[in-house]
Amino acid sequence: MKYINDYELCAGLEVHVELKTKTKIFCSCKTDFGAEPNTQVCPVCLGHPGTLPTLNERAVEYALRAGLCLNCRISELSGFDRKNYFYPDLPKAYQISQYEKPICEGGFLSIETESGEKKIGITRIHMEEDAGKLLHTKERGTLIDYNRAGVPLIEIVSEPDIRSPEEAVAYLRELRSILLYAGVSDCKMNEGSLRCDVNLSVRKKGVAEMGTRCELKNLNSFKFIEKAMEYEYRRQIEVLEGGGEIVQETRRFDESSGKTFSMRKKEKQSDYRFFPEPDLLRVEISEKMIAEVRSSLPVLPKERREKYCESYGIPISDGVILTQDRKIADWFEKAAPLTRYPKTCANMILSEIMAFDESESLPERISPENMASLCDMAGDGTINSAVAKKLIRRMWKSDIDPEKVVADEGLAQIRDRETIRTFVKSAIEAMPKAVEDYKKGKETASRSIVGKAMGLSSGKAAPDIVALLVEEELLKL
Ligand SMILES: [Zn+2]
Incomplete structure (x- = not known):
């Protein structure tokens, strides 16, 4: 495309994350995924007149955990507002959300790019309730499942700091691992517990002002996010180069054609007629509560990969993959100090184990001790790499002692x-x-x-x- 190099992509992400509390945010209904439709409901989450919401304290704690892990300022005093809109999946005809004063503001997250570390700003994190789920059928029309109505959500809004589809995916992967480490959500995109909208605009390089943005909705995999952004970037440049104007609107990504289509003109914030939720008290968070939550936070992926790089010479890009799943990172940290060749250990995880199905079951399959002795033998040349690969496949099936197998079966490397x-x-x-x-x-x-x-x-x-x-x-x- 002729003009593509004259332009720059600017994107910000809005990520909705379902918190993994046992019960909903304003009532005591269960939040289990996959239950029979409309079996986890009560008058509160069905919006019956005269019912009152009660705030789930655990949801507040989880939002706080997420905020601290994302370097945010925590609001001592925050509150809920009513966001009014009429849609059948919202039985009250309003959603309880946070508008004026969200629980967390002004954080950031670091991603690794080809040119090094980059910080992506986080504007705010607010709490809200999820809506029900619409099911469009041919035979019976549109059905509604209210099990999801009232499941606690946090919405994490980033600054428009993202400059490419690859950066968007790196941001989401990092965000997902941080939330998994923090233990606040199971972050399953296929079950909708992590959902992402992209606000995307383009501008001529060197121009400070942002262009008019479009919102891309219903992106349910990393692959689709990349494709939709790539398409939308080119579309906007084509419109501008053709003398047209970008209209602020919500667009849907069609998976089969790989194109985006206009859904509706974007609502303005004033369309929602926000006002403070009169049925809930303000949310007060004390210094003590912040200190308690802070002291219970795990070591996050970024700090871990920096340590691997410093102590074991493992490249940061490998560290990013190694720390994506906390179980694997924890296991690696047990195995690495037991071997003289921790880098070999990292390479075996990355090149061999991650290629296995259900690679996340590594900690249940291979003991750190056996892995360490395999790495020692591979590292000092007792066995060659082909034998090491064969052994790791056998160890994956049953946790055998590789040193014993090498001795029993005469697998030692021949160097004579x-x-x-x-x-x-x-x-x-x-x-x-x-x-x-x-x-x-x-x-x-x-x-x-x-x-x-x-x-x-x-x-x-x-x-x-x-x-x-x-x-x-x-x-x-
Ligand atoms: Zn309920």
Whole structure:
């Protein structure tokens, strides 16, 4: 596209996260996902006249935890407001939300980009209740499940600091791991407990003012977020270059065509006629409560990957993947100090274990001790990498002691040159065609001879010595 390099993408994200409290935010109904429709409801969450909401203290604590993990200022005094809108999934015809004074403001989150660490500002985090769920069917029209109505949510609003679809995904991944570490949500995009809207605008490079933005809704996977942003970025540039104007609106992403379509003109904040919720008291948060929550927070991914980099020389980009799942990071921190080769341990997790199905079950499958002795043997050359890979696959199935297996089955690496030379000679003898190709100048032909010699050693020969001796023997011919 002709003008694409003249423009810059500016995006901010609004992320809705369901808090994993046992009960809803203003009543004692359960919040279990997947229950029979309309079995987790009561007069409060169904909006019957005369009922009164009671605030769930645990929801406040979780919002506070999220805010502290995202470096926010905590409001000593915050409150709820009514957001009025009429939609069948909202039985009261208003949503209880926080408008004037949210519980958290002014935080940030750091992501790793190709050019290093970047801070993305967080404008605010506010608490609110979720709406019910509409189910559109052919046979029976639109059905409503109110089980979700009243499930506690936090909405995390970022500054428009995001400059590419990749940065948006990096932000979401980091946000998701932080919330998982904090233990406030299960963050399952497929069950809707983490939902993301993107506000996107474009501007000419060098211009300070933001362009008119569009809101992209219903993005339920990282892949779709990237695709929708990519499409919308180009669409807006095309409109502007064609002499048109961007209209502020809400757009829907269509998964099959990969395009975005206008849904409706964006409501203005005044359309919601916000006013303070008269049925709830203000929310007061004491210094003591903040200190208590702060002292119970886990070490977060960023601090962990920095420590891995400093202590073990693990690249930050690997650390990002290693710390995404807290269970795996905790397990790695147990195994790493037990081996002389912690970097080998990290590489095995990244290249081998993460390729297995259900890789997150690692802590239940392999003990840190057995992993450490495997890494020691691989690191000091007792076994070669092919044997290490085979062993890790066996350990994944049952937690065997790799040192014992290596001793029992004679899997130790062969480094003796004369022993290896006999394998190499046999390989050369067995492959006259490859030898001929090599003589004709096809240098890659020696690779198949290396492979054959490795096979003859049952995979135990040291690959570097095999390669060296194959070259040596071929030159003699
Ligand atoms: Zn209820």
